[in-house]
Structure formats: structure tokens, C-alpha cells
Amino acid sequence: MKELSEFAVEMRDVVKTFKTPEGTMLNAVDHVNMNIKNGEFFSMLGSSGCGKTTSLRMMAGFEWPSEGEIYIEGQAMGHTPPFQRNVNTVFQSYALFQHMTVYQNIAFGLEMEKAPPDEIKARVGRVLDMVQLMGMEKRFPKQLSGGQQQRIALARALVKLPNVLLLDEPLGALDLKLRKEMQLELKAIQQKVGITFIYVTHDQEEALTMSDRIAVMSKGKVMQMGTPVEIYERPTSRFVAGFIGESNFLEGTVQSINGERANVLVPALMTEVTGLNTGKVKMGEKAVVCIRPEKIRISDEPVSKQNSFRGAVKTTTYIGSDTHVYVEVGKLTIKVWEQNRVSSLDPKAYYTAGQNLTLNLMPENTLILADA
Template identity: 75%
Template sequence: MTSEFAVEMRDVVKRFITPEGSEMAAVDHVTMQIKNGEFFSMLGSSGCGKTTSLRMIAGFEWPTEGEVFIEGKPMGHTPPFQRKVNTVFQSYALFQHMSVFQNVAFGLEMEGAAKDEIEKRVKRALEMVQLTGMERRRPKQLSGGQQQRVALARALVKTPDVLLLDEPLGALDLKLRKEMQLELKALQQQLGITFIYVTHDQEEALTMSDRIAVMSKGKVQQMGTPVEIYERPSNKFVADFIGESNFIEGKIKSLSGNEACVFVPSLNAELIGMPISDGLVKGEEVTVCIRPEKIHIAEKNAVNQNMFRATVTNTVYIGVDTKVFVDAHGAKLKVWEQNRISRLDPKSFYTVGQEIWLMLMPENTLVLKKD
């Protein structure tokens, strides 16, 4: 390994001509550094540029501007078959006219490997994905999950430095997907290969990744560990896209050190001791962001600070949690309460119209620049 980074995208732009004839930047000045042995995810909704980024790393597309580096080497217009990366396609892209064995052996034959070596390595790869005994089947004769494993074995048998996965679990049902998530993660740790994983499923990204790049409109919105992304979203988009958030509009009334006092007109109250990020000044319009599960509900005002009166407008029981929707002086907020106790007694739920108190803990809130 010659470089600290398995893959690096340096200020990469990819423009396409739309059918209407105008130009569109699918990837807009993206810079990413993906470390060796990392499980890195690109997360975003469709059209955010994640798949295009992956395809540029694979070599199916070339950047309009900027450069992709693999193991420190600039890739330029290097074709896919000369890159030490392999791809697991969303559609699996298995060769239907070949058996499972032939599919997996294809990449090794292209390298010109000897026959007995091919046999040995294919066997090992199929063992790795638990498909021993399926060698002679055709892809059509396999279930979706098994086809997925063939695609994985076909890529891994080449022992790439980097494995690129383009929504590989998208076509599987939920239960199988969850199993495969853990299996993929275990496989990645066991092999020590860098995985770059494209998904629109945030839970999937949070479950498997060492680091995540949240993308939108061709730009990286935030890059960080799952905890960082969830607990400290760097802007309103990320806070809204990953999990759910309450947003309360306010204005910085005063600053002291890293803490701010934010006046919230809709609550007609002040939030005291709010942690702030750099660059915010007194008088600035801000968005206070808090996760629904991080708001506490109290029957009465105990601390007097950062507490507000609210009316319950609806409750929804979803098994793990009970979702409580409240109205605080016109601000509509959502609060998730974990069902730590049995909810068999109907009296354990808040009733619609009930007056309650909400408590916002400063360490659970984020003050973001209003955008």
C-alpha cells in the first residue's frame, strides 16, 4: 500500500448533458478521502451523485474536472479493467449464459490465472459467501439473495484493494437485507478490504459504516462517523435527512463562550446554555434542532429552565416507541417516548388535549445557521 488513502476524490465535477440539452452537474466539486480498510458509505436520495461518484471510482465514467486517485495514483482515463477495484452492481449483472462457477471464474480467466489456481480460488470465494455446491447452477436458478452472493464472490475473488458496492441489497426483502448487512460488515472486517458502499437507506449506512458521506445535489453535505452524523449534523439538511428532527426558529440573544441564549418567538421563551458551532454571532437568525427522542416529557415544571408548556395533539403507538405529537404555543413538535413499560394499560398513554411540559437539555440540542 503506497498511500494512506485507498481512494481519494479531489475536487471532482461530473457534468452531463440532459435530454433537454442543458448541462447538469451530477457531482459538484466533491472531495473525499477514503482510508485503507475503511467501510465507507455514500448516503443520499436518488440523484444526489452517489452512484456517479462510485462509477467514476470504478472507471465507468470519467470526471469532467478534478481527479480520482486510487492508492495514491491519479486515474485519469484509466479503463475499468486496469483498475484494482471491483464492483458489485445493483442489478448484480451476472452473466446468465454462464454457471455460477464460470461467473466467478471469469475475472480470474481475464487475469490469465492457471486452471487449478482458478478452481482453488473460486472454491474459496464461494465458501466465503456460503454457496458451496451451487457451482453448476445458472444464475436464474438462484434466489435473489444467492445471486447477490454470486455477485459478491465474483468481485471478491479478484482480491481487489477496494470493493465498490452500488446498493447491493436494494432488491432483497427487509429480513434478508438485515442479515446481509451484518454479514457484509463481518466479511469486510475479516478481509480488511476497503468497502465503498452506496445506499439511500440511512439505517443501512449507520449499521455498517466506519464513516459516511451524506450527499445531496451533487455535493457532500457532511462526512463523519455514524455517531457524528447523527448526533452532530452540520446543517439542517443532514439533521432532517438522517433520522428525524424538530426545528425551532430563533434568534441569538446573547453569547458567552460556546454557549448561547436563543430567543424563540414561537414559544415566547428563551433557551439558555445552548452549545453553538463556530461562526454564529449575536442577533443571528438560527434554527434550533433537537431529535424527537431527546425531548423529555414531564408532568410538571421541575427545573424551570428550558421547559415549555405544550398540549398533546396525537399519540401513535409503534411498538418500540410511542410517538407523541404536541403543540407548544403554535410550534408543532414531535416527541418519541420509548416504551420501557408495558403499555397494556390505556391510562399509560397521554391523552389528546392533555397539558404537559417539555424539557430540552442543552447538550441534546444543536444551534444551526438558518439556511
């Protein structure tokens, strides 16, 4: 038995360079370091071209790093081909073998391991039970719905009981309702089998729903790595704060630093704003004040002298659970999400355009980030 590493997969200073059609070189993955723990549900989140899929493909062995090294279970992978790695992939396109039945598709990987026929039969049966597709053994993939094909792709990879399961936007082709169901099901399956899942997605809600930890990626680099709560509540850069959820950004210059807090002079508001110095900004630097729309409190009169601004309602949007209120303060429009806690048909119960009010930004809910 080889010694088990704490990490299922490690990327150490990995670079992957591609030649663009114009002939220039592009770092699709640019000095990426990642440690993915055993048994973790880990997501790589980013828009297309951020390097998340290339990173996953390098873990699978379909691509090799130009620089750096990938370790799986503590073993340097080098140029180990995919068929010698103890990882399995669920492909975005499912990549099911159209000339094989569901049973043959799932049994394929076990036959390659030369597992005994009895064992293959038992394991295929168990995994079909897990993805709730018993009785479909004899069907061909094209006789199944998109959701069912997705489950077969999952079953085909899971049946191998790999150390790590790599999932490349597996729910991308499904409609919204099915996608939400599958998110919960995937998470449940992951907790049941205890296999490390590495999940690539561009859907932030999906990443937040399922992941133990998320790596937010952009332009080949990891922008931030952390739990969903850390990523959402303590973004360390303007990019992450803007990419995950909604944020108000108020640009200014750092005036003073007071322990964990920093004061930023925001010219558009002609006043100072205080917040947590999560971006580790320094005196005199350009900075951006970041606050989530649901964390702003609306009141008639200022709650405190600090971080309270008079403004007028520009427009409102009623979306059922919330009302989105857009408030003009100085030269800025600040968005505020107000939960509709009271059931009322009276228009007076809601904000109306032109109404004057005060916005209160609690310093502990306000983040000061470097303006990169």
C-alpha cells in the first residue's frame, strides 16, 4: 500500500501554453497552484477561457503541463497517460459509446481492469441503482433523454471507484429544473461514495450550492480559493466580488487605516466610507469600497454618523421575494435588495421613485479592496 497523501490532487506552479491561430503563444493556465483535499467537493469556477477545463484535462492526462507538475495521491504524474491514472472523467458531451448498450458502456471500464464477470455484473447493478436507472441496461444511449444520458456518463465513471472524479460542466446541457435536481443528487452521491469530486463550471450558483471549496479562475490564474462562504463574504479582489453575486463598487483613495478597518474617501459621494480592509490596502492607495446589495439597510434617518448617505429612489423592481431598489447618492446609483417581509397589496408598503431615504452601510459588512 502506498502512503496516502493528504491531497487528492495538487497542481504546483502549472503552466499550459497553447499556440493561438495567429501564431502567438498563450498561457491557458498560468502558474496555477491548487491543493485539493481527499474527499472534497472542489469546484473550478470561471468564464470560458479562464483555464478551468484545461486544468481538469491536465489532471485527467489528456494534456500535459508545459511547466510545473501535477500530483495525484502524492505521485507526480509527468506524462502518465490517462489509462494509467486512477481518475475518471464525466465529459461535458457525455462521450457515451453509441454502439454499446447502457450496460456495455458502464462495464467498459471494468472490463479494461479485467475484473471478473460476476463482479462486473454486481458493480454495474449497484451503480445503476445509485443513479436510479435500473432496467435501462439494454437500451442504447440515443434511446435515452439528456438527463438519463448524463446519469449514464456519471455511472460509467463512478463504477471504476476512482480516487478522484473529474466533472467537466456535466450539467451544462440540461434544462434549469433538471440541473437543480441533479446538483443536489450529485452532492448526495459524492457524500455517499466519499470520492473527491473536481467540478468545472461557469455557473456560480452551481458552484456555491455544491462545493466544499471553490477556486475562482480568470485568464489562466486562480483569483481566489476558499469555501463558498469565504468566496462570497470575503472576496479579496474586485474581480471575485464582481464575478460572484452582485456588488456595489465605490472607487476612492485610502485615507487612514485603523486596525482591521480602513477609511476610503469616495469623491463621487464627497465623503469617507469605512470598511474591513480585506484587500490589505495601504495608505494613499487607490481602493474600491465593495458592498453587497442585500447588506445595505434603508432607513428614514441616519442610523449612525458613519457610512450613512442620503439619497433618492431612482427606480424599483419587484421580483417576488425581494424588491430591487436603485438609489441615487451623489453621482452614483447604488443597488439595494430589500426582502419583502410583509405581504401587502398597498403601494405605500413599497419604495417609490423620487422617495428620499438613507442608506446605511455597516462597516463590518463593507469591504475595502485594492482597485486592480
